[in-house]
Amino acid sequence: MSLPKILKIASLLVMLLGVVMSINVVNSTQELQNTPGYQSAKLAVQNNPNDQAAQAELAKFEASIEETYNQKAVLMWIYLLSGSTGFGVLFTLSNYLSKREDEAQAR
Numbered sequence: 001m002s003l004p005k006i007l008k009i010a011s012l013l014v015m016l017l018g019v020v021m022s023i024n025v026v027n028s029t030q031e032l033q034n035t036p037g038y039q040s041a042k043l044a045v046q047n048n049p050n051d052q053a054a055q056a057e058l059a060k061f062e063a064s065i066e067e068t069y070n071q072k073a074v075l076m077w078i079y080l081l082s083g084s085t086g087f088g089v090l091f092t093l094s095n096y097l098s099k100r101e102d103e104a105q106a107r
Contacts, residue, residue: 011090018083
């Protein structure tokens, strides 16, 4: 297997890795809403909407989830951009090396 073909495969793997990592970030953020503390605070507010302490506890959880989501959103974009950049660099290098091999064989 020639180096350009290996680089093309590697470029696709790098892009796939970026997508998989960004999906993992989204899934881990959604799991925060399934924690027992958040669910119990949400249930307490649903059962007694006038309870200020329960509303404060729920607001604290929601603020924490939002902050974590914002941080992970940045991480998701970093993964996507690095994956696509890696793909572009490796694919371009692969095409360049393939062209060089073709020129060398033509001589």
